[in-house]
Amino acid sequence: MFKKPFNLGQSHKVSGADRKKLRKALEKVYGVGEDGLEAILPAKAGELECVKLASPSRVVLYLHDGSPILLDPNGKGDYAPTVFALWRWPDLLPRVYVKHPAVSRYLVGGADLMLPGVAMPAEGLPAFQVGQWLLAVCSPGNPAPVAVGAAVMDSSDAAARIRGQVPGGCRGKLVEVMQHYGDCLWSDVGGRAVPNAGFLADGVVPPGSAADGAAERIAGLSLDGAGGAGGESGAASTSGSGAGAAGGGGEAEAEAVDMDALLESVDSLTDSDALAQLQAILHPVACAPFTLTTLAQALTKSVKDGDLPLNSSVLWNQHMLPQRPAGSTLDVKKSKHKKMSKFLQATGLLTCKEDKHSGDVIVTAVNRNTAAAESAGPTAGAPETAAATSGGAGASSSAAGGNDGSGCQAQLLIEEVYKPGRELRPIFEELKLNPEALYTGSEAAEVALAYVKAAGLDDPARAQLPDNRTLQLNPLLCDALFKGFIKKGETYPTHLPKSELREAFMRRMHLQCRLSRGAYQVCVVRKGAPPAVAISTEKRQGNKRVTKIAGLEAFLVDPEVVAGECQRKFACSTSVVDLPGKNTGQEVVLQGSFPEKAADFLMTTYGIPKKYFLVKSA
Numbered sequence: 001m002f003k004k005p006f007n008l009g010q011s012h013k014v015s016g017a018d019r020k021k022l023r024k025a026l027e028k029v030y031g032v033g034e035d036g037l038e039a040i041l042p043a044k045a046g047e048l049e050c051v052k053l054a055s056p057s058r059v060v061l062y063l064h065d066g067s068p069i070l071l072d073p074n075g076k077g078d079y080a081p082t083v084f085a086l087w088r089w090p091d092l093l094p095r096v097y098v099k100h101p102a103v104s105r106y107l108v109g110g111a112d113l114m115l116p117g118v119a120m121p122a123e124g125l126p127a128f129q130v131g132q133w134l135l136a137v138c139s140p141g142n143p144a145p146v147a148v149g150a151a152v153m154d155s156s157d158a159a160a161r162i163r164g165q166v167p168g169g170c171r172g173k174l175v176e177v178m179q180h181y182g183d184c185l186w187s188d189v190g191g192r193a194v195p196n197a198g199f200l201a202d203g204v205v206p207p208g209s210a211a212d213g214a215a216e217r218i219a220g221l222s223l224d225g226a227g228g229a230g231g232e233s234g235a236a237s238t239s240g241s242g243a244g245a246a247g248g249g250g251e252a253e254a255e256a257v258d259m260d261a262l263l264e265s266v267d268s269l270t271d272s273d274a275l276a277q278l279q280a281i282l283h284p285v286a287c288a289p290f291t292l293t294t295l296a297q298a299l300t301k302s303v304k305d306g307d308l309p310l311n312s313s314v315l316w317n318q319h320m321l322p323q324r325p326a327g328s329t330l331d332v333k334k335s336k337h338k339k340m341s342k343f344l345q346a347t348g349l350l351t352c353k354e355d356k357h358s359g360d361v362i363v364t365a366v367n368r369n370t371a372a373a374e375s376a377g378p379t380a381g382a383p384e385t386a387a388a389t390s391g392g393a394g395a396s397s398s399a400a401g402g403n404d405g406s407g408c409q410a411q412l413l414i415e416e417v418y419k420p421g422r423e424l425r426p427i428f429e430e431l432k433l434n435p436e437a438l439y440t441g442s443e444a445a446e447v448a449l450a451y452v453k454a455a456g457l458d459d460p461a462r463a464q465l466p467d468n469r470t471l472q473l474n475p476l477l478c479d480a481l482f483k484g485f486i487k488k489g490e491t492y493p494t495h496l497p498k499s500e501l502r503e504a505f506m507r508r509m510h511l512q513c514r515l516s517r518g519a520y521q522v523c524v525v526r527k528g529a530p531p532a533v534a535i536s537t538e539k540r541q542g543n544k545r546v547t548k549i550a551g552l553e554a555f556l557v558d559p560e561v562v563a564g565e566c567q568r569k570f571a572c573s574t575s576v577v578d579l580p581g582k583n584t585g586q587e588v589v590l591q592g593s594f595p596e597k598a599a600d601f602l603m604t605t606y607g608i609p610k611k612y613f614l615v616k617s618a
Contacts, residue, residue: 001073001178002185003110007054014048014062022048022062022070025079030092039089040069040081061189068189071179082179083186086136086145087195093136093148094126096175104139105203107147108182113137113175120162125155135175141206144195147180167517167524167556291332292347297323299349299366312340312352312361318604412555412607413516414530418444418509423480427451430476438512438525448505451477458498470495480508517556530554532614533602535595547590547598550579555608559586562602569601570594593617 014022023037032040041048046065052075053059062070062079069085072078081092096118098104103117118125119140128135128151136145152173153161160166179185181199186192198207298319303310332343341361344352351365417438420428428435431450439447452471456462463472473481478492481504486492496504513530516523533551540546552559563574566588573591578584590598599613 001059002183005184005188006057009052009054011049011051014050019048022079025077029079032089032092036089036092040085040092066191067193068185080134080178081148083145083148083181084190086148090136090143090145093134094128095136095138095145096125097138097140101139101203101205104146107137107177107180108203110180110183112173112177113149115158115161115170115172115174118162118174120159125159128155130154137175139204142196142198142204146204147177149175149177152176172558172560294320294323295347296349303366308364310363312344312363315363316340411517414609415514417512417514419512421508421510423483424508426476427480438514441506444506444509445502448501452501466495469498471498471501481505515556524556526554530612532612533608534614535599536616537593537595545593547592547594549588549598550585552588553585555606557606559588563588566590566598570597
């Protein structure tokens with residue numbers, strides 16, 4: 001809300017009566033007691049001023065002694081506290097903590113709080129609901145909040161995602177930040193005030209460690225390689241007048257001890273893409289040597305001649321990242337080349353040219369002999385890129401390549417299974433099989449043959465058979481296969497050709513679809529075949545077009561994550577809207593016309609088979 005500079009409009013002093021109304025509103029909405037009210041907004045002490053932001057903004061600020069403690073986003077009386085109010089009374093809102101002080105750097109930079117950066121305490125997250133609660137975001141060891149924002153998912157849903165109990169894993173946004181330390185409200189109106197010594201220029205650390213060089217490095221880390229590590233040496237840099245600038249054996253030894261403690265604290269965190277990148281900064285040497293080998297692996301195993309010419313970003317995202325060693329991070333900025341274009345041209349494995357219009361580097365040819373030599377001795381831990389297939393009728397799976405710089409997406413497995421209808425229950429019970437279980441098509445056919453064998457319906461010695469290609473129907477099997485299909489007045493058959501047994505038996509089985517994704521193999525079973533992913537375009541506001549994607553939830557894909565990835569992939573604005581109706585899911589809206597490109601992206605990234613797409617262009 002205050003990421004960019006803004007202009008102030010009209011202002012006036014708040015009367016005593018209006019001050020009482022504000023205090024009552026805080027007491028009613030946030031349940032704050034008298035002590036909290038006196039700390040945030042005293043009944044009589046201090047001067048209270050109401051300031052409106054310049055048009056067209058409708059935001060209203062309330063300043064107490066020059067400190068912006070409250071804001072009204074729409075000017076309708078929906079009062080929200082700022083970090084200045086939370087510094088006066090930290091218990092005003094439920095608090096969530098980030099996993100590591102280094103994460104606070106991105107909150108200070110204006111980023112929203114994502115689930116991979118949220119710490120899960122032993123007692124669990126505080127109770128909150130989406131759309132009804134504001135949350136205070138804090139850094140470990142520092143009680144003063146860094147940011148305040150709205151929860152975009154329930155606490156129960158967030159806890160399940162963090163623990164990996166929900167398909168899609170620990171991904172998505174938890175808090176949409178409304179105001180934070182370091183924004184323009186803090187700098188232009190709040191006078192750059194800080195609650196304690198732990199609030200540094202690049203992040204928030206425990207107050208007691210603010211003078212420590214290690215704390216400076218924790219808060220000053222940069223996942224883009226701009227400031228967290230020093231050059232190719234990989235030595236962590238210090239900001240300001242940190243301890244690293246001083247010489248002397250004693251100080252150097254203390255700094256090494258601090259760094260060891262820092263690395264130990266990061267290694268103890270839960271593994272995630274964001275923390276893997278953070279760890280790669282702390283251990284920059286661990287990720288740099290794999291870049292050339294990984295490129296050679298990608299050219300040998302993944303890139304085909306038919307894929308050329310190939311954009312360098314596609315080569316990186318769809319071919320190199322899936323070949324990287326497990327647990328490692330590739331970062332061209334940590335190599336001596338610094339840029340992807342210079343790296344590709346210097347390898348000697350490729351022939352490249354630069355697109356005159358876009359400036360992108362295009363790979364036009366591959367030196368296969370050199371690439372094969374470089375890739376000799378596969379990189380340890382590199383994942384297989386071939387799609388895995390599963391047995392059973394209609395079973396299909398595909399391994400999706402990473403698209404966001406963080407590695408491969410989780411594998412999707414789609415399997416058609418069947419549940420016995422109520423007419424077949426006696427058959428399964430007769431064979432001591434569970435009639436509530438799910439069976440593949442081949443397993444269901446084996447059940448039918450097993451019952452025929454057990455009842456001796458195909459045995460000439462026990463049944464009256466006209467030939468060896470026919471089986472006799474007993475009353476139980478006849479009712480199971482034909483009851484309800486035989487019209488009134490017609491006679492039930494007494495014999496059935498063996499070739500028709502499977503078809504008649506499967507007619508009584510109900511089709512189900514079993515989907516699973518990821519290492520946890522969380523399965524979801526739905527009736528019938530999964531609905532298609534609907535991709536359509538729509539004309540809006542003259543000649544502008546938008547692309548709409550619906551039905552992702554059926555394939556265990558989070559629309560919020562897809563929206564973020566499409567925003568980076570297609571360089572367009574994206575949003576997620578709820579579809580009309582109850583429990584109908586969400587729809588991703590892309591500004592621009594990308595129906596075919598979006599379908600290809602989803603197939604490649606998330607492994608959704610092509611037959612489950614319905615693409616319509618207006």
